[in-house]
Amino acid sequence: MLLDNKTAIVTGGSRGIGRAICINLAKEGANIVTCYSNGADAANETVKMCEEFGVKAIAVKANVACEADVEALVNKAKEEFGSIDILVNNAGITKDNLMLKMTSDDFSDVIDTNLKGAFMMLKHVSKIMLRQKSGHIINISSVVGLRGNAGQVNYSASKAGMIGMTKSAAKELGSRGITVNAVAPGFIETDMTAKLPESVVSENLKSIPMKCLGNVNDVANLVAFLGSDNARYITGQVICVDGGMAM
Numbered sequence: 001m002l003l004d005n006k007t008a009i010v011t012g013g014s015r016g017i018g019r020a021i022c023i024n025l026a027k028e029g030a031n032i033v034t035c036y037s038n039g040a041d042a043a044n045e046t047v048k049m050c051e052e053f054g055v056k057a058i059a060v061k062a063n064v065a066c067e068a069d070v071e072a073l074v075n076k077a078k079e080e081f082g083s084i085d086i087l088v089n090n091a092g093i094t095k096d097n098l099m100l101k102m103t104s105d106d107f108s109d110v111i112d113t114n115l116k117g118a119f120m121m122l123k124h125v126s127k128i129m130l131r132q133k134s135g136h137i138i139n140i141s142s143v144v145g146l147r148g149n150a151g152q153v154n155y156s157a158s159k160a161g162m163i164g165m166t167k168s169a170a171k172e173l174g175s176r177g178i179t180v181n182a183v184a185p186g187f188i189e190t191d192m193t194a195k196l197p198e199s200v201v202s203e204n205l206k207s208i209p210m211k212c213l214g215n216v217n218d219v220a221n222l223v224a225f226l227g228s229d230n231a232r233y234i235t236g237q238v239i240c241v242d243g244g245m246a247m
Contacts (some may be wrong), residue, residue, distance in 0.1 A: 001029035007081040009073070011064050011121060012091030014042035016190040017140065019049070020216035021088055022057070024224050030086065032057040033077040035064070035213030037091075056081070064091045070194045074124040083132060086227040087125045089118035089162070090140040092155075099153045107154040114158035115165070122169055122180075129178045135179040136227045137173075140219075141238065143246040146184060159184075163238050165207035170236030178237040181226050186242025188214045197226040210241050210243035 003025060013022040013034030022032050023046070032050045036043040036059060043059035050057035060076055062069040077084055092114045095106040118139055129135030143150055145159030163182050170180040187204050188192065192211065205211055219241050225231055226239075240246045 001027075002224060002230065003086070004029035006085040006227075007033065007077065007083055008031045008086035008088065008227060009035075009077050009084060009121070010088040011035050011117070012044055013046050013059075014039050015046075016192070017185065017188060017216050017219050018088075018090040019046045020220040021090060021223050022046050023049050023053075024217065024220035025086065025088075025227065026053045026057065028224050029053075029055065029226070030227070031055050031081050033060065033073070033080070034058075035062040035073050035091070036062045037061070038061040049129070053127045064121060065112040066246065067120050070117070070120045070124055074121075074128070078128060084125055084128050085119060085132075087135070087137045088223055088227070089121055089138070091117055092140070092158070094152070094155050096151045096155065098151055102153060106177065107157075107234045108153040111158050111161075114155070115161040117166060117240065118162055122165070125180065126169070126173060130173070130176050133177045135173075135178040136231070137169065137178065138223050138226050139163075139165070139180070139182045140223075141182045141184045143184050143186045143240055143242050146238070146240070146246050164243055166238065167236050174235050177232075179231065181231075181235060182238045183219060183222055183226070184238055184240045184242065184246065185219050186214060186240065186245040188216060188219060188241075208243040209247070212243065214241055214243060
């Protein structure tokens, strides 16, 4: 297995892409630490799904926008498993609105969770990885961080910021054997997209050369590769999983 006896922290692993990432990493042999800010039942369900592959998994209540919670989460993972080999910054929220109607709180809340939260996770986990002289960090960005999207100024800014952070961290940490990459999903089938009107889905499909939506495993498969030593010489990259949408 690609990740036998490795330990991965996956933020926001209760559902959707985050859950698929947890399950796929577990399938490849990694022990899983996931976190949630609410929805303990869903997070514990992810834990059970991971344990079916014979690995250990725990869910920790933590708000990534709170540094004390982040530090406690990282310390718990280290105490429980001894090392942290993979970090997947997946936790994120949306508060969409047209720019002129968007409140400053709506902007700040999205930046605090999506970007500042990822920074704090990266900061505290990298301290451990630097001592280990090894590790893989994967930031889940988005094609809207590359292309922008009307009604998502806050979300697009947070995801574009993750890309800049990825490249800077890759330069800081590369000499110690730590890779930092970003994955930019496009239009992926999730509970959220399932609620969209058919007209919205059809309109988006026009901009996708492959003429179909992706699924959560398309993203999770790439994350598992980037979290493995097979990707040891890949760092500072932004890889789109979008059927060609961002070309």
